[in-house]
Amino acid sequence: MTNPPRIERQPTSLGLGAWQLAWLAAAVFVVSAGYGALMPLLPAWLAPLMAADGQAEVARHVGLLSGLYAAGVLVGAPLWGLVSDRWGRGRILVIGLVGYVTSLLPLLWPDWIGLAGIYASRGATGFFVAAVVPVVPALVAEHTPQDQRARRFAWLGAMSLLGFLFGPGLNAAAAQMSTTLASVGAGTFDPTNLVIVTSAALGALMMLGLATTLPRVAPAAVDDNIQPQSGDRRRTMALWGLNGAVMFVLSGFELGIVLQGQQHPTLSSREISLMFAECSLVMLGVNALLFFTGLLERAAGRGVMAAGLVLAIAGLAMLAQHRSDGWMYIGVSLTAAGTGLVLPTISYLAAGASRRRRLGATMGGLAAAAGFGQTLGSAAAGWLFGAVAQFSFAWLALPLLATLGTLIVRPAWWSTESQPPHSPRVSPAPLPK
Template sequence: MSENGKLSNGDTDVSLDLGHPRDPNGNASDRSIGVVAKSSAGFNTLLAATFVVFLGYGTVLPILPLFLDRVLAVTIPGDVSLHTGLLTGVYTLALFGFAPLWGSLSDRLGRRPVLLWGLAGFALAMLGFSLTRNLPLAYGVRALAGAFAAAVIPVALAQAAECDDATRRARRFAWLSAASTLGFLSGPMLSGWLASIPMVMPQSEMLLGGPVAWPFVVTAGLAGAVWLLLYHHVREQSAHRPPADEPAGEPASPRAIGGFLTLTLLAMLGLGAFEVGLSLQARQSIGLDPFRVGLLFTECSLVMLAVQLLWSAYPPKRLSPGHLIGGAFLLMAGGILGLPYASGFWEAFVVVGLLGAGSGLLIPLLAYQVSLASGPAQGAALGKQTALASLGQAVGSAGAGMLFVGSALGTYWGLAVVLFVTAIVTFVVHYHPRVIALVKHAPRQD
């Protein structure tokens, strides 16, 4: 980072400020490149698309074991647990593999067609899962759902990024992160209500395999409705290419992108490990019942949502991204380190709040920084970030499940140290060039 608050990459400087960029004449710039920037309905449609994709993921998680048992006739408890985990992993793996491909494709063909294909495929895959009656087909359909969801998440961010105003872009990213958090939080509640549908609509037992299939049907219907909104409100036909007489956008900064992608991987690794660790610690060590464990997970989502909405309403201008990223990693480290020492519900409540605040700030902030550093290749860079976020969360969850069994305390400490060192490195990278500059210009004592 150079003295003027930019990440230096040799030939390219990537601004990390949240202020308003200016045109060559010194006037504040508020030009909008993408169609979404010209219509509030267009951006609201992006929010709805992001919401419904994460709603589908959250809806499936609590109902999947019941679906395996009642519809797919997997009755052995060990097999139900195994296939629940594997079906979730297949979805995440597809998200990891296809997000960079869809992102790059949107840079070449435009955001609108990729979003339309993604939502259509996601809706059909969710509907197809409700009709599935054998296990191999269930794996194939879940993989398709993840592959098409991978077209929505990064491309919605790339479309929202097509705006010259940095503050507006930051707010959009925070709103999209809030939409994803709200969708994930609403999913289990929706599936729980739909699973009780026979009490409201007894004839539903005759439809699509019974009430356990209804969450997939409803999610597919919502995705179809959002597809119609997207078709009518987002009119962009191709990726933006500036006219010959218009200056090209800022070039990409590979070093900066790589740094922020690494931070994304570490942040999601910590979040995934914390989620599994919280579930194990709360039940085995603290002795909380499932209801209170659910409250802790709900608290985590609500704190993340609150932080993201606060950031969208009041983007910080005095604190640099280096301060915010480092501070957020410190909050995550404190939450993870405090978890093994929590002896009751309220102690766990505090450390969950710390983790939720840190991760809730990091998710939109890192996406925003990747967007700033990626130049015209928004889709490709944000697709890679989506892929690494999925990979980090999956590895963190799996690693925590295996390591906590043997050495719970050591695993907590090891992960906390990694996040703490990441925070320190972030602060050092932010201040190191400035310290060198001060030393160089300091008066010598003869």
Template structure:
């Protein structure tokens, strides 16, 4: 591989703010559904069977996160070809439209279609926004590049967490309110959907005006002949990202269904997800602060997997809100360390273009979320296996902790290698 690279163009304050707002809105649109999804399923399916509803909730969540398995890679590759800005705008507009359509779904089948399309358009935002940051922030081989890019990746993750914090809280509050809207109007659960849809349109406008149409001054020539498909350690990172996402998906759906099982109500569920988000936000603020260097942060992955396994294992034994809030904090703190660190290191060591690479990683994460969400819904659908959803996820996290013990060795050389950026990406990007 031969690389010639000039200095990157630093991201502007407005441009970075626009991509952070995009991540926030997409996370809000996802999280806002979780507290109201049980009521929507019961209303559209006309069923009060807990086992049937649990399976539908798990499958609906899986449908949303399964779409990016294919779409994320395509969006990432497309953003390499035509630029980051148009892909982000198209994704946000499509997300807004499909979110509003899901709120008005007249049947369970239409809700499934809406959630699949909603997830497909959401898949355009995450990898493309991260690719924009990777394009514009310094990388390995530049002064302070590792620190700047690590912090920017951390901000992206924190923006998503903030959206996930607002989403379930807003959805839970809306579900508790009683509106006399009339038989011909949308149900009360639709109100947060429309709000998130409007915010997505505003974010699309912000992206269009804040992001530049081109990224001048950064060029690279890359020859990939004879290079392997994956860089050393990259495949292991992708597998770990998939496993971590599966555990998180099982945790989210399992927590929703555990809340129904204990009849705590949507407001309590919103509080638990809010706690989850606040803890993640605080942990990532520390891990991605100047106090922790990127090279040292990777050492936290294995302990975080182990702590996450312990938290998941004890969740099915808890029934009180205070106890569950503590376990939720443990799981969310661990997940807040694992996910963004793996995203950073995949971007750091791969030789592929940023859009394609982050699209591949997003697809891997979506696959894990889909499998974890569906498995949790199916296991909760059987009375004798309800706790198994958390236990299976805990076992997977334990195995991931063992597998991640060898991460420092393959990742260490990456700190001294220059990150290549394809010329076609920098000409058309952003």
């Protein structure tokens, strides 16, 4: 019997070095920061281009540009994931970052490219960012022993959140840089252009770093057939659906926080900003918890997701019934903690549920499901909060309740452990990577 030893064997050349992992995490950080930095600047940046159209028209274009970026991710993620399975992940990452940098630079000349060019640029940016979002976790999963995978996925999630938090800080740094350059006689520079140049420069730096440090050869295939194909696709699709549902709720929840300022006059824009910061910091703290404790390696993923769903449902229920700002802060924390538990767990389980030769397609589908859920959630929540106001938070909990039910009644959908058809039991050897 040679199969059991072969299942247990771990190739020693698969591991990513510290610098390789750092460059991959930095790439996720940079594309997240670029989005978070540019989006708040769009209204003021577009206003001079359409001064005769009024603020309502500017707001409409900002919304459409945001939706086009999400559509680029939605279309690009599964496509780049599939291509990376055939051409190699490192090559696709570099192509994605080249496209990311190239798509940003035309924004330096908005008068020349016009409104159509701005739309094309934002859509292209989303499309090329989609070559980074699914391929980085696929590459990490492919080159990481299973007993280290959970911590590394938590680390990637934390870097993405840090990027979103860093984005507004990049705006402040660009404004200060513009003032400093003017004061020393170096000329007048638009802060928005400085943000674009800085984002592009960081993207170019990531491109060079990844091109020189990533593994040149993919790890050799290790018995993909030891994981039966039966149920593999079903588990993957279940995780895609869960990811889309959670992002649907998360985007609606975030939009609901913004709209609370209209429904509660005592809630200032400063407090709304604090709630957004609280949401990001709580999710970041949960990722840190997963990283330092190795929780996903110690507990069943289904149990971790169930706990996260319960927390998020409790937070949404509290938001639907809150009578004071203090209770709203608690509801935001619970919802953020719950979704912060579920999302990295989904990525971790998806990496384990897929065979290596389909990792790119699996992670691409996961990113596409997230983009679809986010787009649909924003649109649905806008209508929902206009119809039933604060009680919309309770309606947003329904998809999470339905998902919690499937965790209970369909446990096989969320398990990544598979038994070979000729063996009654296989020791907890890692799945092929």
